Amino acid sequence: MTKGPIRLDVAVGYAVPRKGIPAAVSFRKWIAAALAGRIREADLAVRIVGAKEGRSFNHHYRGKDYATNVLSFPAELPEGLPKGVKLPMLGDLVLCAPVVAREAREQGKTLAAHYAHLTVHGTLHLLGWDHEDAREAECMEQLEREILAGLGLPDPYIER
Incomplete structure (x- = not known):
């Protein structure tokens, strides 16, 4: 485990209206909690998308013709990164806002807790x-529970 503070650079892009979607500071807090003790520094991007873009990403990269809640794109090895881009590039997250909202409603969770x-x-x-x-x-689920509990959030796997 890595000790001490992490240097974290998180870029959050909203490709949908931001109403009801957490602010960038929340995404940074949740990412920092997931990385704490595991990595010393990281750069990553989060993109919040609509159903059309979410479906397109999922189809192109996973061969599944529907929008999914979250996609993770780990950074390539250094030789695969564009010139001038250096590690600690961790990768990108794509969250599909309509899917996240629908799941939160169906699962009886707050939207913020589900995004977290x-x-x-x-x-x-x-x-x-x-x-x-x-x-x-x-x-993985146990680790998620521990990280979320550390943020004061409920177990995401308990049915409500």
Whole structure:
């Protein structure tokens, strides 16, 4: 585990109206919590998109023809980055606002709590965490619970 403060640069872009969507400072706080003790410095971007763009990203990169809640795009190795871009480029997160809002309603969660969960979840993917099998999923979910509890947020996996 890495100790001490992290140097974090988070760029948040809104491709949809911002009404009801958390401010950039919230995304930074959630990302910092996910990275705390795991990485010393990181640069990443968060883009909040509509259904059309979310569907396009999911189709292009995952072959799935629907918008999903969050997509994580880890940065390439240094030789794959454009000239002048250096690590600690961690990657990009894309959150689809209409999907996040719908899921929050369906799951009885506040919108902010659901955004926090998906931001933490996506950030852990950028660090290499995955949930391809039951054991990985259990470990990742437990880590998400701990990070969110540290932020004063409820367990996102409890049905409401």
